[in-house]
Amino acid sequence: MARIFEGIRVVDISTNTGGAWCARMLADYGADVICVEPREGHPLRALAPFTDEGASIPAAYLLANKRAVALDLDVPRSRKHAIDLCRRADIVISSHSPSHLEAIGMTHAALGKPGIIMVHVTPHGMTGDLAEVPGNDLTDAARSGWASINGSQEREPLKPSGWQSSMCAGVVAYAGAVAALRWRDAHPGEGQEVDVAEIEVMAAAFAPAFLRSVYAGSPQSRRDSADLMAGPVPVQDGHFALTLSRAHFWRDAMNLLGLPDLAEDPRWGASFYRQAHKDEYVDRVTEAMSTWKKMDLFDELAVRRVVAGPVLTMEELRAVEHFRERGFWRAPANAPDGPEYPGPALRMMATPATLDRRPPRLGEHSFDVLRTVNGITDDHLLTLYESGVIGPKEEGGR
Amino acid sequence: MTMQNAAAGINLTGPLVGTRGIVLTQAWAGSYCTALLGMLGADVIQVEVRKRPDSWRGDYAAPIAGRIKDVPTAQHPWNVSALYNSVNLNKRCITLDLGTPEGIEVYRRLVPHADFVAENFSPRVMGNFGLDYEALRALKPDIILASLSAYGHDGPWANIPGIGGTIEPTSGQSALLGYEDGPPMNSGQMYPDAVAAFNAFGAIIAALRHRDRTGEGQYIDLSMQEANLAMVGDSALEYVLTGRQRDRLGNRHSTYAPHGIYAAAGTERWIALAAESEAQWAALCAIAGRAWAEDSRFATNADRKANEDALDAEIRAWTATEDRDALAARLSAAGIYAAPVLNALEVAEAAHLRSRGVVREVAHAEAGTWPQVTIPLHFSRTPATEVRAAPLQGEHTRQVLAEILGMSDAEVDELERLGVSGMGPPD
Numbered sequence: 001m002a003r004i005f006e007g008i009r010v011v012d013i014s015t016n017t018g019g020a021w022c023a024r025m026l027a028d029y030g031a032d033v034i035c036v037e038p039r040e041g042h043p044l045r046a047l048a049p050f051t052d053e054g055a056s057i058p059a060a061y062l063l064a065n066k067r068a069v070a071l072d073l074d075v076p077r078s079r080k081h082a083i084d085l086c087r088r089a090d091i092v093i094s095s096h097s098p099s100h101l102e103a104i105g106m107t108h109a110a111l112g113k114p115g116i117i118m119v120h121v122t123p124h125g126m127t128g129d130l131a132e133v134p135g136n137d138l139t140d141a142a143r144s145g146w147a148s149i150n151g152s153q154e155r156e157p158l159k160p161s162g163w164q165s166s167m168c169a170g171v172v173a174y175a176g177a178v179a180a181l182r183w184r185d186a187h188p189g190e191g192q193e194v195d196v197a198e199i200e201v202m203a204a205a206f207a208p209a210f211l212r213s214v215y216a217g218s219p220q221s222r223r224d225s226a227d228l229m230a231g232p233v234p235v236q237d238g239h240f241a242l243t244l245s246r247a248h249f250w251r252d253a254m255n256l257l258g259l260p261d262l263a264e265d266p267r268w269g270a271s272f273y274r275q276a277h278k279d280e281y282v283d284r285v286t287e288a289m290s291t292w293k294k295m296d297l298f299d300e301l302a303v304r305r306v307v308a309g310p311v312l313t314m315e316e317l318r319a320v321e322h323f324r325e326r327g328f329w330r331a332p333a334n335a336p337d338g339p340e341y342p343g344p345a346l347r348m349m350a351t352p353a354t355l356d357r358r359p360p361r362l363g364e365h366s367f368d369v370l371r372t373v374n375g376i377t378d379d380h381l382l383t384l385y386e387s388g389v390i391g392p393k394e395e396g397g398r
Numbered sequence: 399m400t401m402q403n404a405a406a407g408i409n410l411t412g413p414l415v416g417t418r419g420i421v422l423t424q425a426w427a428g429s430y431c432t433a434l435l436g437m438l439g440a441d442v443i444q445v446e447v448r449k450r451p452d453s454w455r456g457d458y459a460a461p462i463a464g465r466i467k468d469v470p471t472a473q474h475p476w477n478v479s480a481l482y483n484s485v486n487l488n489k490r491c492i493t494l495d496l497g498t499p500e501g502i503e504v505y506r507r508l509v510p511h512a513d514f515v516a517e518n519f520s521p522r523v524m525g526n527f528g529l530d531y532e533a534l535r536a537l538k539p540d541i542i543l544a545s546l547s548a549y550g551h552d553g554p555w556a557n558i559p560g561i562g563g564t565i566e567p568t569s570g571q572s573a574l575l576g577y578e579d580g581p582p583m584n585s586g587q588m589y590p591d592a593v594a595a596f597n598a599f600g601a602i603i604a605a606l607r608h609r610d611r612t613g614e615g616q617y618i619d620l621s622m623q624e625a626n627l628a629m630v631g632d633s634a635l636e637y638v639l640t641g642r643q644r645d646r647l648g649n650r651h652s653t654y655a656p657h658g659i660y661a662a663a664g665t666e667r668w669i670a671l672a673a674e675s676e677a678q679w680a681a682l683c684a685i686a687g688r689a690w691a692e693d694s695r696f697a698t699n700a701d702r703k704a705n706e707d708a709l710d711a712e713i714r715a716w717t718a719t720e721d722r723d724a725l726a727a728r729l730s731a732a733g734i735y736a737a738p739v740l741n742a743l744e745v746a747e748a749a750h751l752r753s754r755g756v757v758r759e760v761a762h763a764e765a766g767t768w769p770q771v772t773i774p775l776h777f778s779r780t781p782a783t784e785v786r787a788a789p790l791q792g793e794h795t796r797q798v799l800a801e802i803l804g805m806s807d808a809e810v811d812e813l814e815r816l817g818v819s820g821m822g823p824p825d
Contacts, residue, residue, distance in 0.1 A: 004608045029604060048652040051639050057651075060639070061632040068630050108778075127778070130750045133730045138649060139737035142670035145745040147659065149586030151577070156659045157668050157739045159649050160585065161574035167629045168596055175600035175777045179413040179438055182607040184779055185427075191774055192779035199755045200774035203745055205592035207771040208426065211484035212804075213742030214768050216464035220742055222586060231584030239582050241572065243563025245453060302558040305520075309564030311572045311582045314637035314644070317627065322555040326622055329638075333549055337637050345597045345628035347550070350616035351608050 003030025004349045008181070011036060011085045011371070012066070013073060014107070015043045016270060017137075017163040018121035018198060020062040021170025022170040023093050023176065025064035028353040030342055031350035033090070034369055035066045036073070036082050038346045039391030040080040041362045058163070068393025070363030073104050077388045083111065091177055098126050099135060108193050112376065115191040117180040121166075121173045125197030135198070140165035143204030143310065149209050153222045168205060169198040171345075209307045228282045232311045239311040240294045241287070245271060253347065257288040331359040365394035405611040405808040412439030412782030417606060420505075422447065422496075424452045425593035426562065427546045427622060427780070428518030429485045430564040431598040437773035438487030438603075438782050443798055444491045446791055448817075448824045452729040454481040455791065458823040469766040474822060476791055478765040485595075487760065491789035492798050493819045501818045504799070511539040511611070514602050521556050531617040540615035541752060544598050551765075560622065562588025569626035569757075570686040575635060578648040593629055594622045625794065626632055656682075656789050657705030657737060660714050661705035662722035669722050671713070681732040686716050737815050745771075755783075762787035763818075792821035 005026055010033040012023040020035075020042075027033040035042065044059040051057060069085070072078040080274075083106060086092045092111070094101060101107045110116040120126050121137025124143075141147040141159035151158030151394050159165075176194035203210070213219045223230045231240035255262035256257030262281055267273050274281075289297065294310035301308040312320070323329060329340040335358040344353035360371045370376045370390065384390045410589060418441040423429045429444075429452070436442035439654055445457050448450055455476035461467075472478045473668045493503040504530075504776050523531040524530045524545070531543045535707050545551060548560025566572045566584045571746065576583040601618050627634060633644045644652075649670070651657035657672040673679040679702070683691040690696050690712065695705040717725065727737035740748060746769040751757040756774055767785075772785050795813075799805040813819040 002608065002612065002614070004604050009686070025600065025789075046653070049636055049640070049642070049644070057636045057639060058632040061635050097576060124750065126756055127776075128521045128750045128753045133477075134733055134735055136672060136674070138651075138659070138670045138672050139735050142668070142737040142739040142746070143745075145742050147668075147670070147739050148741040150575075151586075152580075155577060155580075156576065156649065156661065158583075159573070159659070160589070161571065161647065162630050162633065163630050164593075171593075171596040171600055171725050171804040172550050172774055175434070175596070175603050176777065178600060178603045179775075180608055180777065180780070182603065183413045183608065185607065185610060192777055195776035195778075197754070197756075198776065200751065200754070201596075203751060203756065205428075205589065206587070206742070206745070207597075208481050209485040209587050210771050211768070212480040214746055214770075215466050215478075215480040215765070220586070220741070221494075230586070231563070232582050233573055234581070239567070239572070239586060241564055241567045243561065243584070245563075263820055267454060268461070270457050279681065289538075289655065298678055300554075305559055307559045307561045307564045309560065309567035312569040312570060313573045314570055314634050317570050317634065318637055320555075322549060322553040323624075325553040326550055326621070326624070328627075339635070341638075342631045342634040343628045345625040346601055346620035347619060348618050349603060350614055351605070364409065369689055381639045383687065 001354070004351045005029050005031035006098070008032070008090045009088065010034065010091045010093065011089040012093040013082060013086070014093050014228040015111070016095040016119060016121065017044065017062060017166035018169040018173060019093045020044060020093040021167050022119060022121055022173040024062055025171065026091065026233050028355065029351060033066040034373070035063060035068045035360070036071050036085065037068055037362065038072050039070045039363070039393040045362065055254035058379065060359045061341070065355055065357050067362060067365035067369055068363055069366045073106070079104060081370060081374060081390065085369070086111055086116070087113050088373055089116060091119060091181065093119045093121065095121050097122065097132050099132055115184065115189045117177060117184065117191045118192065119173050119177045119194045121169050121196050123198050123199070125200065137165045137304060140198040140202050144199045145206045145210060146202045149222055151222050153224050157222065165202050168203040169196050169209055172196050172201045192348065227278070228285055228366050229278060233286050235289050235297065236291060236293045238293070238294045240289060240297055241309040241311070243287065243307070245307065249306045250274070252306050253301060257285065259284060259288055260339045265266045277393060330355055332356065335357060364394070366390050402807040408786065409784055410439045410441060411784045412437065413777060413780040414603070415439035417441070417513045419443065419514045419516060421515060422517040422519065424518060425454050426485055426588055427594040427598070428516055429454065430592065430595035431544070431546065431602070432780045433485055433487050433489060433515050434595065434773065435569060435602060438775070439783065443488045443794070444486065444489045444789065446491055446493050447495055447497070448493050448791070448822070449495060449497065449705060451791065454485070455479045456481070461694045464593060465766060466765055472767065473764060475643060476822070483762060483765060484770065487770065488784070488786050489789050489793060490794035490798055492795040493792035495818045498816070498818050500813065500816055502527060504813070505620065506537055506751055506801070507803055509534055509541065512538065512541065513606060514544065516544040516546070516598065516602065520559050521545070521547050521551045540609050542609060542615045542618065544602050544618040544620065546594050546598050546620045546622065547619070549623050551619045562591040565590040565622045567627055570630055570634065571626050574630055574644060576644060576646040576648070578646055578650055580646065582646065590622050590626045594620060594625045597625045599726065607716065635706045652704065654699050656709050656713055658710055658713070660717040662717050662725060664722070665721050667722040669726055670737045670739060672735040676737065678734045682729070682734050685728055685732060685753035688716060724820055748749045758785065760785055760787050763790060790821070792819065793809040795819050
């Protein structure tokens with residue numbers, strides 16, 4: 001099976017979700033990704049929720065398909081080996097601030113290998129007034145504008161669920177890393193730095209609302225609570241979204257819901273008209289929907305080729321046959337009897353994503369990697385381990 | 399890293415200079431994915447059908463609204479749509495009616511000049527046009543085709559239509575989005591489109607690398623449902639591993655508290671703040687000047703998480719009289735996660751985004767000059783510096799057909815006479 005990044009070595013010294021996801025995507029398409037984590041464990045390993053055995057589930061998702069080496073970047077004797085690893089990498093992924101990278105001597109310039117591609121995934125980017133300001137997914141949603149239009153008018157603005165600012169930044173960083181790699185393929189020795197700011201990615205994800213506000217001269221607001229056009233409303237067994245766009249969607253949906261007067265009046269075919277006059281129909285449509293079960297309504301509208309969306313929970317999604325037929329769930333190749341992971345995000349037919357490795361235990365590959373990549377002898381590795389230079393801190397991960 | 403495109407009168411800059419896409423994308427997901435490629439230097443030629451214009455141009459008869467109606471050059475609603483103009487930077491636009499033999503023929507002649515094609519029709523449309531992957535490959539053996547659809551190109555749901563607002567609920571996103579005590583919600587915009595766009599953007603670049611190294615093109619099948627479920631994949635994995643379903647968390651964090659958005663002094667002024675470490679918590683207590691540090695309900699992170707409602711009430715009472723921006727700056731300087739919740743017009747003026755060139759003025763032929771969000775990627779060696787406004791419908795038909803196919807004005811006139819090409823509503 002062809003792998004896009006066969007032979008490409010990635011050293012991931014990032015500590016955040018965005019860096020980890022960027023690295024995970026490179027791993028899924030064949031790169032050898034070495035995650036450098038502190039001897040205490042990658043910060044993601046402390047992220048709830050946990051399995052009954054105490055393992056972080058976000059860490060399992062984000063660190064899968066990688067090898068893990070435990071080295072402390074803030075301890076010079078330990079960091080030296082991380083720097084050696086980076087110098088042998090094609091791509092280095094960092095989430096450290098400019099001042100921290102400077103302090104630990106791990107800037108692109110300090111690594112001294114111009115051919116390296118160094119990808120930075122940080123809240124605010126590596127330049128500008130906010131470069132040293134700390135941030136996370138919550139502040140990303142705030143500063144990018146994303147939160148200002150999400151949630152309801154009666155409540156506080158709302159961030160996206162989970163770590164999606166970071167995840168989106170990770171995807172964009174992946175695109176940047178690959179573009180830089182492709183450039184280097186054609187121009188040997190020409191590495192570079194790729195700088196991705198989470199707030200900028202989320203501002204980009206907010207571009208339509210942004211420009212609509214700019215053109216209007218007033219900022220788009222959050223929705224009022226009963227906006228059928230904007231999201232799910234209650235049905236008999238859950239919630240259902242009927243965010244119609246084209247005219248025939250409206251016509252066919254209204255006929256199905258037993259509202260022929262709304263279906264046949266041509267004025268309602270135009271979405272701008274529906275937006276402007278929603279008080280005239282929202283209650284009637286919502287009431288008509290409330291008697292339906294969500295999958296029945298989805299099936300009937302699908303037959304009519306009308307866009308529609310039942311709110312599906314993870315339990316329901318896990319049972320959806322469609323995913324099974326498309327092979328969306330798969331167990332890691334080195335743990336075929338283990339749990340199935342979701343993904344990938346898309347299918348590349350000539351170069352499919354593969355899930356080769358279950359998530360590594362803390363520092364699981366410290367010895368392997370430092371032996372084979374950095375060329376350290378077994379005796380020396382043991383000495384380094386016993387003197388606390390390389391991890392894991394606890395016995396058992398070697 | 400700069401390539402002169404003399405015929406087009408433009409400079410392309412960025413790492414993808416020298417690549418070309420002839421794309422059939424529309425609305426947000428597909429359009430934006432190809433705009434991102436254009437902003438990295440690819441020559442992206444958008445093909446539009448006048449009879450069925452890009453839905454994000456809006457209805458031909460829609461009124462021109464807001465400040466744009468006062469711009470004298472703003473003559474055609476479909477050219478001054480904020481939605482369209484926001485996600486189509488750095489493209490050229492030609493019109494071809496793919497429902498006619500002449501339109502398909504011109505498109506087929508263009509394909510050999512493309513590195514990639516992208517589309518986000520329903521799955522059967524490309525086949526109906528005779529432009530599925532095998533057909534395109536017959537025209538250009540190493541072509542890359544990216545299809546962005548609601549549910550992917552096979553499986554039982556393949557032919558069910560969807561848009562961002564319906565993929566959000568069917569991907570698990572809506573079940574997770576909402577206040578901790580409220581119902582499932584959709585985002586305030588079609589967010590699943592952005593997720594699909596970012597993913598397809600990366601995938602096409604990866605496919606270009608593979609093609610360059612091996613000579614092999616490929617088909618990329620992106621299901622918006624899958625792309626969006628992958629973004630909350632840890633929640634899916636949580637169900638697989640534990641049988642538990644994650645609750646909606648609002649602005650809260652799975653692990654630590656405080657973590658929320660709180661009202662500051664004034665109307666619609668909000669501040670986001672969070673303390674992850676004990677050091678951040680101590681700094682927050684010091685700045686707030688309240689007795690939280692001595693309060694046993696908030697002694698450890700576990701205590702704060704267990705008493706989060708009470709903690710949020712305390713913080714709300716404190717921030718309600720504070721100036722949003724001053725407080726955010728003080729908290730940030732002390733190493734605490736904090737930020738003002740900026741609205742769109744504040745983002746447009748945000749100094750940081752301006753200084754990094756991500757928000758900048760873009761001059762559009764009809765809509766005028768307004769700030770826009772551009773490429774969220776910065777390259778040290780191959781900077782992507784050139785930003786061009788979204789194209790008018792059919793703006794580049796003549797230019798592109800002459801440049802790539804060597805068509806004469808008379809030939810393009812004939813296409814217009816047949817209604818295959820042209821601008822604006824069909825006759």
